[in-house]
Amino acid sequence: MTSSAHALGGVLAVESDPGGGFVAPGIEEFYPEPLAQFSLLGVDFEITRITVILWVATIAMIAFLVAAVRKPQIVPGKLQYVGEAGYSLVRDGIARDVIGPKGLPFAPFLVSLFFFILANNLMAIIPFAQISPMSRFAFPLVLAAICWVIYIWVGIREQGAGRYFKDILFLPGVPKFMYILVTPIEILQTFVVRPFTLAVRLFANMFAGHMLLVVFALGAVYLFNVGNYSVIFAPVSALMAIVMTFFELLVIFLQAYVFTVLMGTYLNGSVEPAH
Amino acid sequence: MTNLAAESPNPLIPPIGEIIIGLIAFGILFFVVAKFVAPRFEQVFRARREAIEGGIERAEAMQAEAKAALERYQAQLAEARTEAAQIRDQARAEGQQILEELRAQAQEESARIVARGEEQLASSRQQVVNELRGQIGRLAVDLAGRVVGESLEDQARRTGTVDRFLDQLDGMAAGASPDGRGATGSSVYVQGDR
Numbered sequence: 015m016t017s018s019a020h021a022l023g024g025v026l027a028v029e030s031d032p033g034g035g036f037v038a039p040g041i042e043e044f045y046p047e048p049l050a051q052f053s054l055l056g057v058d059f060e061i062t063r064i065t066v067i068l069w070v071a072t073i074a075m076i077a078f079l080v081a082a083v084r085k086p087q088i089v090p091g092k093l094q095y096v097g098e099a100g101y102s103l104v105r106d107g108i109a110r111d112v113i114g115p116k117g118l119p120f121a122p123f124l125v126s127l128f129f130f131i132l133a134n135n136l137m138a139i140i141p142f143a144q145i146s147p148m149s150r151f152a153f154p155l156v157l158a159a160i161c162w163v164i165y166i167w168v169g170i171r172e173q174g175a176g177r178y179f180k181d182i183l184f185l186p187g188v189p190k191f192m193y194i195l196v197t198p199i200e201i202l203q204t205f206v207v208r209p210f211t212l213a214v215r216l217f218a219n220m221f222a223g224h225m226l227l228v229v230f231a232l233g234a235v236y237l238f239n240v241g242n243y244s245v246i247f248a249p250v251s252a253l254m255a256i257v258m259t260f261f262e263l264l265v266i267f268l269q270a271y272v273f274t275v276l277m278g279t280y281l282n283g284s285v286e287p288a289h
Numbered sequence: 290m291t292n293l294a295a296e297s298p299n300p301l302i303p304p305i306g307e308i309i310i311g312l313i314a315f316g317i318l319f320f321v322v323a324k325f326v327a328p329r330f331e332q333v334f335r336a337r338r339e340a341i342e343g344g345i346e347r348a349e350a351m352q353a354e355a356k357a358a359l360e361r362y363q364a365q366l367a368e369a370r371t372e373a374a375q376i377r378d379q380a381r382a383e384g385q386q387i388l389e390e391l392r393a394q395a396q397e398e399s400a401r402i403v404a405r406g407e408e409q410l411a412s413s414r415q416q417v418v419n420e421l422r423g424q425i426g427r428l429a430v431d432l433a434g435r436v437v438g439e440s441l442e443d444q445a446r447r448t449g450t451v452d453r454f455l456d457q458l459d460g461m462a463a464g465a466s467p468d469g470r471g472a473t474g475s476s477v478y479v480q481g482d483r
Contacts, residue, residue, distance in 0.1 A: 044300060059306035072314045076321050083329035088337050101330045122327040126319040147311075152303030156311035214301075221300065 022232060036236045039228045044149060044221070067137050068147035075133035104128045104274060112278035116172075116285045120278075123164070127157065128274040131216065135266035138223055139259050146266075149220040151213070158213035161277045162205075169284030181287060212276060219269045223262045230255035426451040 050061040082097025090098055108128075109121040131148065138146035147153050169178040182204050188196050230251050237248035429451055 041298065041300060045298060057305050057309065059310070060304065065307070065310055068310065068314055072318055076318055079322065079326045083326050083333075086329050086333040088333065088340055090333070094333075097326075098330060098333070101326070105330075122323040123319065125327060126315070126322040129322070130315050130318050150303070150307060151301050152307035153311040155303055156308050156315060160312075160315065217300075 022235065036233065036240075039225070039232060043145075043224065043228060064145060064147050064150055067143045067145065068134060068153065070143070071133040071137050071147065072130065075129050079129065100129065100132075101125055103271075108274055108278040112275060113282045113285055117278070117281070120168075120281055124274050124278060127161075127277060128270055131157070131270040131273055132267065135220060135270055138220060138227075138266060139262050144227070145224055146220040148216050148269075149224050151217045154213040154216040157216075157273070158209040161212060161280065162209035165277070165280040165284045166205075168281060172285050173287055177287065178284070208280060212273060216269050216273055219265055223258075223265055226258050227255060227262060230258055422455055426455065 044064070046062045046064060048060040048062050049066070050059075052059050078093075079097060082093050085091075086094060104125045105118070105121040109117040109124050111117075113120060134147045134153065136146075137143040138149070172178075173181070182200050183197055184193055185196055185200055234248050234251035234255060237244045237251055
């Protein structure tokens with residue numbers, strides 16, 4: 015049983031109890047019952063349906079990518095063409111154009127980032143899954159942490175630790191007395207705000223998107239079943255659920271792209287010394 | 290609802306287990322992309338670029354070849370033209386020469402023919418003169434005989450009067466001929482002598 019199904023049960027219960035009113039789905043949406051629970055080396059693992067969705071999305075994306083490059087040809091087939099379009103979007107549009115001439119070695123990482131987020135985000139509107147693992151804060155946080163480590167590591171490798179940290183602490187081209195203000199902001203920005211915003215932006219978008227879809231879908235069901243004049247508003251709610259699904263599709267692509275582009279700009283800052 | 294909902298957990302506090310699961314999932318995807326997908330795509334891009342550049346190079350080579358061939362043909366054509374002009378000039382010169390040769394030959398021939406004609410004319414005139422001389426003599430003797438009433442033939446033959454007279458005439462003609470204006474009576478013969 016999914017948590018949405020529990021919520022649906024709650025909504026349908028209104029038939030037997032007309033005075034109950036609409037029970038809006040809450041945070042429990044994102045805490046489905048664990049399918050399995052075990053402890054390994056002192057860490058508790060909970061396998062929920064969201065974990066399963068994460069694996070399904072990841073394996074599906076790997077299968078798609080492998081199928082796309084299984085028999086690479088100069089004149090691409092349909093599958094290879096789609097794979098190439100995605101790969102080129104990140105490789106040329108982000109690794110080459112955003113990071114710069116030194117960006118191409120980061121293409122595989124950025125491509126993985128983009129496709130991983132995209133696959134997991136798409137689960138938000140795939141029937142029977144209909145929840146993105148990215149609406150669980152742990153997953154965006156993992157990606158943001160990886161990005162954080164990489165862009166600091168690349169900055170130290172490319173510019174040297176002294177130069178890299180000096181440029182962050184004392185931004186070149188700023189009047190000396192302004193360092194009182196600029197230095198704390200820069201430190202906070204580079205080491206705290208950047209990864210945190212990366213993670214929260216993705217998480218919050220998918221979290222809110224899911225809540226919107228659930229509210230409109232359950233609202234439609236509730237209005238159909240409430241048994242009074244409200245039933246005329248049910249199609250509006252159902253229509254909104256459909257419209258929001260398309261909107262969610264836009265958000266899915268946009269967030270995957272935004273995450274990758276931002277990582278590109280951070281890497282650009284690490285690769286090239288500040289001016 | 291579940292007991293989790295009752296506790297109302299903070300969605301911003303991630304469970305450690307999930308973080309590890311996320312790391313593994315992303316790690317596997319990254320491994321596949323870095324080791325397998327990206328190199329293949331790069332290989333395709335490289336092959337495609339080479340194919341396009343190779344095509345351009347081939348086209349350029351073909352164009353250069355075509356240009357060279359055109360130049361060669363044009364050079365050959367110019368050569369052929371000058372050669373033709375040369376041949377024409379030569380032919381014209383040769384024709385001129387042949388024409389002149391022929392003209393000279395013809396002139397020579399005509400001169401020869403004229404000379405032979407003159408020769409024949411002279412010999413036949415001599416023949417005619419000789420014949421006429423005999424006949425005129427006979428005729429004159431005859432006529433004189435008739436006038437006189439007797440035959441003078443024998444006497445004339447004996448004395449050779451007529452021949453003497455004729456020889457006189459001839460002598461007059463021969464005397465007149467060197468200045469081109471002979472006596473009226475012998476004008477025919479004078480012309481023939483020329």
